[in-house]
Amino acid sequence: MSEKLIVINAGSSSLKFNVYQIPESGTLDVNDLSFLYGGQVSGIGTEIAHFKVKGALGQILEDRATAFEETKDLQAAQELLANWLTFRMDKPAIAVGHRIVHGGADMDDSAIITDEVLDYLDALAPLAPLHQHNNLAPVRVIREYWPQILQVACVDTAFHCHQDELYNYYALPKRYYEQGVRRYGFHGLSYQYISDYMAQHLPDLHKGRVIVAHLGSGSSACMIQDGKSVVSTMGFTALDGLPMSTRPGRLDAGVVLWWMQQRKKDADEIQDLLYNQSGMKGLSGISGDMRTLLASEDPQAKLAVDYYCFRTAESLAGLCVPTQGADGIVFTAGVGEHSPEIRARICEHLAWLGVKIDPELNAQGAQKISTPDSHISVWVIPTNEELVIAREALRHYALHQQSI
Known part of the structure; x- marks a missing residue:
């Protein structure tokens, strides 16, 4: 046996x-x-x-x-x-x-x-x-x-x-960093799988500067160079960074103070708001499911999708700063793997970087969806966190x- x-x-x-x-x-x-x-x-x-x-x-x-x-x-x-x-x-x-x-x-x-x-x-x-x-x-x-x-x-x-310590700090008194208030980043098992996959199947890409966009119910992105994490969008908790299904992503901390002081909300109410009632669900007022939003004619659904694509693209571009550019973009996880429209709209915002995707390859869900003359190659690689754990x-x- x-x-x-x-x-x-x-x-x-x-x-x-x-x-x-x-x-x-x-x-x-x-x-x-x-x-x-x-x-x-x-x-x-x-x-x-x-x-x-x-x-x-x-x-x-x-x-x-x-x-x-x-x-x-x-x-x-x-x-x-x-x-x-x-x-x-x-x-x-x-x-x-x-x-x-x-x-x-x-x-x-x-x-x-x-x-x-x-x-x-x-x-x-x-x-x-x-x-x-x-x-x-x-x-x-x-x-x-x-x-x-x-x-x-x-x-x-x-x-x-093992990121450079510079990228882990918040602009707070250092004693809080020593107490653990720092940027941690998440979705690491997914990024590890993509890194391992590239090392085995796409060695040239693996050696380069690759933005991996893990877009699902929870979303984040990470710049990976030579297989290692350089900087990521998530921070102290899994609330930071990209907009998500029910989480807001990047948010001015003053909003939390306003809720506490002006609306007298307690910690449990705010936690529920941030983790369960925000993101695409909160902005659209309809759903946190991207498939539902894309199928809807409601103006709020359109707003939520527009916001998601713009803010995601904005963050992907920001990840290029430490490495002074990117050689590839990899879309993965539920939305990243299965939504050609979201991939296309995010890449449209990055056209100024020379990103070009082939509409037919994108619609087919091909592994490489960028055009031959794209300055940055674009890929779709399914993740497998469970295999990494195994x-x-x-x-x-x-x-x-x-x-x-």
């Missing part, structure tokens, strides 16, 4: 998972991992929750609405998934890799989850209130029921930890086995 490992990504209303197989030979080469099946429990805590699992060939293994009690909260969803996996797997996984949004200033790599690591990550929850506690919830369940399984934390901030989990498992 071959060994398996699991990847878990627990969000505010979803629980995603993938299961990978390790070769029968017993080698622990991260390049030999095989995807077996994966899926998610979506809509946790609602009446429309759903459980869906697909196999390696796209075949449906599970696809059903869930009873409310099965998915009334994250804990219930975890029990549902644990029971399904227990029935499906012939023996427990050798390791579980977890996506953890915030790793703080002291975590520049993935790590085996010990008591100390768990306490450290838990203390960072105020910096990622929608994510951190949910990311860590499955860790605690597995530690309680299957303590023998090695668990690995793969943090989104680690990819950015590789990291296997790497730590192999090191752990060597140390025994």
Whole structure:
């Protein structure tokens, strides 16, 4: 029986998972991992929750609405998934890799989850209130029921930890920087995948100055040079930078003061506004889903899309300052991979940089969508954060086995 490992990504209303197989030979080469099946429990805590699992060939293994009690909260969803996996797997996984949004200033790599690591990550929850506690919830369940399984934390901030210190500061008294108030950057697992992909398949691009635009429900962009993070748009929390589905992106801090002083809003109300009621959802008054906005004739929907494309392009251009230009732009994640219109409109704002895309290639979703005479090449590369987590989990498992 071959060994398996699991990847878990627990969000505010979803629980995603993938299961990978390790070769029968017993080698622990991260390049030999095989995807077996994966899926998610979506809509946790609602009446429309759903459980869906697909196999390696796209075949449906599970696809059903869930009873409310099965998915009334994250804990219930975890029990549902644990029971399904227990029935499906012939023996427990050798390791579980977890996506953890915030790793703080002291975590520049993935790590085996010990008591100390768990306490450290838990203390960072105020910096990622929608994510951190949910990311860590499955860790605690597995530690309680299957303590023998090695668990690995793969943090989104680690990819950015080696940026020039200059790019991490805010213009605040330095004591706050020393207390952890600095720019961290996020979506690092996605950027790591794109960097690794370029190194393997597009080595010339990998060596250059590449803007990677991770455009999804949460959005950010990062300048990568020679495979390393130079500067990114997100900062102290996952609220900063590009406009997002329900988060505003860059915002004058005075707005928060105005809410507190003039509208007497408390911290919980402001947190809900910033994380759940803003972004494209707030600006349009309709939805945070880009597909819905693009299909709408409502003037507010048009405004939201116009704003998204302009502010995103503005930020992409700003990422060129540290490297004095760019050689390529990569679009990835849900919107970046699947919306030709958004890609085209963002690139229109960057035409002054010599960016030109081929409309037909863009509509087809080709890998390279720029024209031969474009000064900056433009690409569409699907991301795979789960594979990065799986590789990291296997790497730590192999090191752990060597140390025994």
